[in-house]
Amino acid sequence: MAERDEIxxxxxxxxxxxxxxxxxxxxxxxxxINKRLVPAGRAAEAEDVAQDIFVKLCAHDFKxxxxxxxxxxxxxxxxxxxxxxxxxxxxRRQSKPTTPVDEVPEAQLAIPGKExxxxxxxxxxxxxxxxxxxxxxxxxxxxxxxxxxxLNVDPQTVRSMHHKALTRLRQHFAEEDGQAGRSxxxxxxxxxxxxxxx
Amino acid sequence: xTDRNDNQSFEEAAGRMLWHRACxxxxxxxKPSLALDGExxxxxxxxxxxxxxxPAEQEAFEARLxxxxxxxxxxxxxxxxxxxxxxxxxxxxxxxxxxxxxEAFEKxxxxxxxxxxxxxxxxxLRLRAVSLAVTVxxxxxxSAIGFEIGRFGYAVAxxxxxxxxxxxxxxxxxx
Numbered sequence: 001m002a003e004r005d006e007i008x009x010x011x012x013x014x015x016x017x018x019x020x021x022x023x024x025x026x027x028x029x030x031x032x033i034n035k036r037l038v039p040a041g042r043a044a045e046a047e048d049v050a051q052d053i054f055v056k057l058c059a060h061d062f063k064x065x066x067x068x069x070x071x072x073x074x075x076x077x078x079x080x081x082x083x084x085x086x087x088x089x090x091x092r093r094q095s096k097p098t099t100p101v102d103e104v105p106e107a108q109l110a111i112p113g114k115e116x117x118x119x120x121x122x123x124x125x126x127x128x129x130x131x132x133x134x135x136x137x138x139x140x141x142x143x144x145x146x147x148x149x150x151l152n153v154d155p156q157t158v159r160s161m162h163h164k165a166l167t168r169l170r171q172h173f174a175e176e177d178g179q180a181g182r183s184x185x186x187x188x189x190x191x192x193x194x195x196x197x198x
Numbered sequence: 199x200t201d202r203n204d205n206q207s208f209e210e211a212a213g214r215m216l217w218h219r220a221c222x223x224x225x226x227x228x229k230p231s232l233a234l235d236g237e238x239x240x241x242x243x244x245x246x247x248x249x250x251x252x253p254a255e256q257e258a259f260e261a262r263l264x265x266x267x268x269x270x271x272x273x274x275x276x277x278x279x280x281x282x283x284x285x286x287x288x289x290x291x292x293x294x295x296x297x298x299x300x301e302a303f304e305k306x307x308x309x310x311x312x313x314x315x316x317x318x319x320x321x322x323l324r325l326r327a328v329s330l331a332v333t334v335x336x337x338x339x340x341s342a343i344g345f346e347i348g349r350f351g352y353a354v355a356x357x358x359x360x361x362x363x364x365x366x367x368x369x370x371x372x373x
Contacts, residue, residue: 011341018298022291030290031282036275047290054294067237073244077280077316081247084276119265120226128261138217140274150277151260152249160215169216173223 003075011062018058027075029053040091049090053083103150126174130165133158226265243273247280 006024009017033049058066068078121131129151136142136150144162148155245251246259263270 019291019295022294026286026291026294027283029286030286032276032279034284035279035282047293050290050294050296054297058298064237067241069241072241072250073248075249077276078241078244080279080282081243081272081276084279085240085272088272088275117221118226118228118267119221119224121220121224121264128257128264131264132270134213134217134220134258135270138214139221139267140270140272150274166213166216169220173216173219 005068007065007068007075011066022054025076025079026050028079029083033082033087036084036087036091042091045090045094049087052090053086056086067158072104126165126168127161128167130161134159135198137162239269239272243269243276246273247277 005016006021010021029050030046033046033053034043037046038045039047064082068075072078119131126134133147133150136147137144142150144155144158148158151158242251242255242259246256251259263273
């Protein structure tokens with residue numbers, strides 16, 4: 001049965017549609033969950049997260065599922081995003097119950113890096129794509145090739161955007177520093193002048 | 199070769215410092231992290247991952263990715279999980295299937311829709327059927343009481359009229 005027909009069967013309340021849906025898509029959902037939970041050492045909670053996702057999909061007469069638009073994205077892609085989002089929220093919401101430190105793998109005891117800040121780049125300084133390239137390279141430590149793949153462009157284009165973005169930032173801060181320096185200097189000379197007048 | 203590597207790492211360190219300065223300079227107040235409530239965001243991320251955004255949407259979405267760390271994290275995590283599947287046991291499928299009982303997919307017939315006569319899985323009659331029966335019974339009892347009170351009141355009034363020789367006495371004099 002085609003993807004669209006399966007979803008329609010589920011939404012129209014056909015008997016056995018939910019079981020068919022699970023057989024086909026539970027492996028996709030569990031894979032996305034494991035991708036998040038296994039590195040965090042919380043694989044045992046995968047089924048809780050999966051149940052959470054299934055409940056969300058069915059709740060209020062499949063409201064979430066009805067929000068999917070096949071014209072916008074493939075169903076498995078959309079489902080993977082939903083499953084990843086619920087997994088991230090699960091990890092954030094429920095900190096691990098008390099476990100003796102000796103039983104926790106050393107890698108999980110590492111102090112997490114500082115959460116990247118929210119930013120609002122002034123209009124005209126950097127293009128959204130330039131800012132995103134810098135964010136991916138420096139905050140997420142991605143390789144140029146990975147960034148190029150995510151943005152669906154050539155690696156050389158990424159290098160070029162990176163170079164232009166840094167040049168713009170350098171110019172911006174040089175001007176800002178220059179203005180600050182000039183205002184400091186003019187402020188100092190004005191005070192000097194006033195002192196001399198006195 | 200070593201000089202070139204040194205230059206690259208120096209440039210990278212300088213670029214990183216510049217970017218961090220920009221992040222501090224242009225820091226904005228954080229909004230709540232992306233939750234599943236953002237259904238539109240889930241579809242937007244999926245559309246971007248499948249390359250189905252038009253250029254204007256793409257630019258707007260990339261601006262958000264650059265500004266919102268939580269959205270970027272979700273985007274990257276989802277991208278890493280695309281196309282992956284894992285085997286799921288029958289027991290896991292059974293537990294998931296139990297979340298939606300089979301009768302949720304049965305279309306009720308006319309009588310069932312009116313009287314809610316289908317039984318729940320625990321064997322109890324639907325609340326709708328019970329409340330309908332109680333309402334009908336209450337209406338019947340109220341009507342019977344009202345009728346009896348009316349009949350009694352009319353009998354008392356008629357008796358009074360007989361005694362006073364009132365003209366309103368029924369012509370046949372019977373009740």
